[in-house]
Amino acid sequence: MIVIGEKINGSIPSVGKAIAEKNEELIKDLARKQTEANSTYIDVCASVEEDIEVETMKWLLDLVQGVTDTPIAVDSPSPDVIVKCLPFCKKEGLVNSVSMEGDKVDKIFPVIADTNWEVVALLCDDTGIPQTAEKRLSVFADLMKKAEEYHIDPSRIHIDPLIEMLCTSEDGIKMVVDVMTEIKRQYPTIHITGAVSNISFNLPARRIVNMAFTVLAMNSGLDSAIFDPLNADLMGLIYATEALLGQDDYCMEYISAYREGIFGQKK
Amino acid sequence: MIVIGEKINGSIPSVGKAIAEKNEELIKDLARKQTEANSTYIDVCASVEEDIEVETMKWLLDLVQGVTDTPIAVDSPSPDVIVKCLPFCKKEGLVNSVSMEGDKVDKIFPVIADTNWEVVALLCDDTGIPQTAEKRLSVFADLMKKAEEYHIDPSRIHIDPLIEMLCTSEDGIKMVVDVMTEIKRQYPTIHITGAVSNISFNLPARRIVNMAFTVLAMNSGLDSAIFDPLNADLMGLIYATEALLGQDDYCMEYISAYREGIFGQKK
Numbered sequence: 001m002i003v004i005g006e007k008i009n010g011s012i013p014s015v016g017k018a019i020a021e022k023n024e025e026l027i028k029d030l031a032r033k034q035t036e037a038n039s040t041y042i043d044v045c046a047s048v049e050e051d052i053e054v055e056t057m058k059w060l061l062d063l064v065q066g067v068t069d070t071p072i073a074v075d076s077p078s079p080d081v082i083v084k085c086l087p088f089c090k091k092e093g094l095v096n097s098v099s100m101e102g103d104k105v106d107k108i109f110p111v112i113a114d115t116n117w118e119v120v121a122l123l124c125d126d127t128g129i130p131q132t133a134e135k136r137l138s139v140f141a142d143l144m145k146k147a148e149e150y151h152i153d154p155s156r157i158h159i160d161p162l163i164e165m166l167c168t169s170e171d172g173i174k175m176v177v178d179v180m181t182e183i184k185r186q187y188p189t190i191h192i193t194g195a196v197s198n199i200s201f202n203l204p205a206r207r208i209v210n211m212a213f214t215v216l217a218m219n220s221g222l223d224s225a226i227f228d229p230l231n232a233d234l235m236g237l238i239y240a241t242e243a244l245l246g247q248d249d250y251c252m253e254y255i256s257a258y259r260e261g262i263f264g265q266k267k
Numbered sequence: 268m269i270v271i272g273e274k275i276n277g278s279i280p281s282v283g284k285a286i287a288e289k290n291e292e293l294i295k296d297l298a299r300k301q302t303e304a305n306s307t308y309i310d311v312c313a314s315v316e317e318d319i320e321v322e323t324m325k326w327l328l329d330l331v332q333g334v335t336d337t338p339i340a341v342d343s344p345s346p347d348v349i350v351k352c353l354p355f356c357k358k359e360g361l362v363n364s365v366s367m368e369g370d371k372v373d374k375i376f377p378v379i380a381d382t383n384w385e386v387v388a389l390l391c392d393d394t395g396i397p398q399t400a401e402k403r404l405s406v407f408a409d410l411m412k413k414a415e416e417y418h419i420d421p422s423r424i425h426i427d428p429l430i431e432m433l434c435t436s437e438d439g440i441k442m443v444v445d446v447m448t449e450i451k452r453q454y455p456t457i458h459i460t461g462a463v464s465n466i467s468f469n470l471p472a473r474r475i476v477n478m479a480f481t482v483l484a485m486n487s488g489l490d491s492a493i494f495d496p497l498n499a500d501l502m503g504l505i506y507a508t509e510a511l512l513g514q515d516d517y518c519m520e521y522i523s524a525y526r527e528g529i530f531g532q533k534k
Binding site: 248 | 439479
């Protein structure tokens, strides 16, 4: 599983406060802890007004890269901010994100075309979030045309099929499972990602719903996700699911992560 | 999910001690608690020498039925003991279990033929536990021939495909998933059951593996299971998985079970 550590995000109140007060230690601590928890990428999102977003991102990126070599997921709603921030990164990481909204793809794909940057792509466009599997797959087809145009290999793309809250659904997660399955069928090397905790919005005991969803989504091809890697139960569940799905012979990775204290009782 | 509460079993040391010391309160307490936790059946297994098994079962069954109306899963390795114990039950419940070993089926199927007793059937025979999906499905075919002979409807049968430990597997749970999927394809109304905690034998943090397995097995048709219903996280995960699989419109059952304190923080 490609783990995108979500904790450095200005929309989280304690992080927003740290950004406002220039509290370097809190940011560095989150970067260190997420690295120790086996994050593949550390997401960095300023969540500030756009006029100070680039300078805030530079401050955050310098702090994070001062304490860890883990590559960065450069996270902003603005494609212009993302393009300006990529040169601040010491190594290629993950762009978070593009979609078929506005000119996001046309601004970002040319910049990352001849690099090893990977990219999260959301299946929405200027009409919003499509409400059928067919329409979401049609946005996907448009996106893959653009990727081909800029020679971005599917293996560099993390498709976010857009996970929506379960509580308003009549048929559970069937639609998003259908979308994930079809995408993996068309492009076996593509990654499928998502914000797993969206599923449990408005429900009690959200961590339980998030856990069950993560297992089912992995069964349908999810191999990348943005979540809190310090959630030891969820991390353990991911290792267990990989073993159950036949991706971890004799549970070697599972046992090794347990021994490292990634989940279960700390030694 | 059909929940078979596993806690009244003489092989559990505290229960074995209670049986030896005729500690009625411990048994009654386990019966009450498993009922409150929404068990569909309360499993009763004496795990004593066969010469005192029937009298021990009678003692246990009278105690359990004195405090709860929840039907019983009459659990013994001996078909003769099971046949002798069924009349002690106030209502029809679940026979746990038959298999194609010896004369189990021929002793039990005629007794339950014209009743509403349900039955757990294990996919093993006199050669042991078949090690391929094909052979397990061949035992299943033999079993269903017997069921047809005695007019036992598939909807009264809980097939246990035999869940084995993950730690010695090279391809995860693929084989047992294939068996479950094929059985449900052939008989959509049949139940699929199992001892979910077998999967995690010899692994650390077993509860994590049990949780991930339960979700995947439910996705492949598991709709009955023997486990500890006082494990609130596992119960919550089952409700969440039913909602995710589209079996619980708008999460009504999930929310209601949470409110009853079946899982999550007690109110």
